[in-house]
Amino acid sequence: MSHSGIIETTPIYGVMAEFLNAADLVHAAEKAKAAGYRRMDAYTPYPVEDLEEPLDLHDNRISLYVLLAGICGATFGFGFLSWVNTVAYPLNVGGRPMISAPMFIPITFECTILAAGLTSAIGMILLNGLPMPYHPVFNVPRFARASQDGFFLCIEATDPQFDRAKTGAFLDSLGAYEVSEVAN
């Protein structure tokens, strides 16, 4: 294994390994976790559920945000209609109650869904740190295949155990099709 032409002192983002299918990738991620690596990420053309364990993917914040947004939407919808009909412009129609709850339900419902739905989409995008015009992983020449048929595992340089040569050799030993360094 030679380090041909790569200047060792240039700081890099990490070391990336490509695998030919999802099973190999999951296997490699499990091995990497067992070896003590924590700061790593996988890149796949479709969601691979089995990666949740080895990569510790347990971010459930979005569910909470959506719930809160839904509650806010419902409160706003009902509160707004009540305010309009009691304070802003009370309109007495045949002595019916000003806050006629059943008639407020459709609009309250739509406000709930609108707030929760927008939050789940925008929340997902923002929690993912998107939009992000530049990211180092795109420097890997074959990385374009991550959106088609390639499966990648990247151990990042910020991992306490990271060592350019050793980490690269480790990934190579897991049966990677190709291992390359990710320039920053």
Added chain:
Amino acid sequence: MSAPLQPVELPDEIKIGPIIGPQENLTTVTDTLAGIVLRRKTSYGWMMGTFVSFCLVMVLLMSMTYLFLKGTGIWGINMPVAWGFAIVNFVWWIGIGHAGTLISAILLLLNQSWRNAINRYAEAMTLFAVACAGMFPIMHMGRAWLGYWLLPYPNTMWLWPQFRSPLDWDVFAVSTYATISLVFWYVGLIPDAASLRDQAQHRWQQVFYGALALGWRGSARHWQRYEKASLLLAGLATPLVLSVHTVVSFDFAVAILPGWHTTIFPPYFVAGAVYSGFAMVLTLMIPVRKIYGLEGLVTMRHINNMAKVMLTTGLIVGYGYMMEAFYAHYSANTYEGFMMNNRMFGPYAPYYWCLIFCNIITPQFLWFKRVRTNLVILWCVSIVVNIGMWLERFVIVITSLHRDFLPSSWGHYTPTAWDWAIYVGTIGLFMTLIFIFMRTIPMITMHELRLLVPPETKTPVVPAQEPVKRI
């Protein structure tokens, strides 16, 4: 004596074919679908189709201009029949728009993986249908430039819209539906836009799809949140899709007119919406899968399943018609009874019987698998159902309005050329948008389709290029 042989029930994969063609793998899925957008030459047929559709858009624009100059008097509407084509078409288009969200949300929650191949197309269809629908109430107002009065804000006299009116609920329901459908569609598009960006042949493609992809890189951390958000969106869109046509039906059911004031309207409208939506998906999908060679992705299994959904919802709609007639008789209400009699034997009787033929008789053929798997017949059935669902809205709107309680206020409604021009114009707008969509965005959600590829073909046989750098 041995036990008699039991007939073996074959699984659907063997009887009708798989959910994805056997020749497909991860590479071909992306190549086929991205290729249509990025590499395929613009065909003569596409140009012709877009040209014809765009001419109809011009018809729409001209008729709308004339409408705004002269007012709604150019239409056939009059005093008893104040809701003419505008409301008929509004309900028809909104109904067509229901298939998209039903496929993308409800079938996702029900874990029906066959939906993956048709949801993008159906959702696009939803967006365009809702866009067509949304124009009609604005045009029907007469003074379209005051359309913003629908929005929840007080006018200069501090008077607010009447929030207790179903017509105002419609504003909220349709605008929320349009927004959430667009968001859902876009969220599904982000990873596919990334695929297109990575396969782009030209700089402008790279910039355009790169901007749409927001820098998506397929990170497992992103996918995990993405899956969660998609599931939440599906959960939210499911009650939403049911609520929209319910609210549309309230426009009728809350009024006291005979024929409108019934409790069966919400479920019967929702079933009708899904029915017409699936009919429209089939109408568009059957030719498109042939022209673009997508038979391995949208298989006979999909076509068969869609036909079954159409049959089921068609039966619910048929039940709705029967209940309408039954209530009219059983309520012993003079006006209800007269309405039903007038609908069946009055001046609009041909429309009614035509509707019964289109929506109840025709779908019965779908009981037979030979019809469900015969593309030509199925396509004709879907067209007939589309027409039938339009007739249904026509019958509901016109027959109830033209003869209500007092014979002195009865009238008659005949659509004018302008009514037809605007209706045909919106079909042109719809088709133009569909044509543009097919050339700019992959018709099928690629990242969901990759999930359907069987595991043994998920490894590319020959990697596309040799490794360039090893350490």
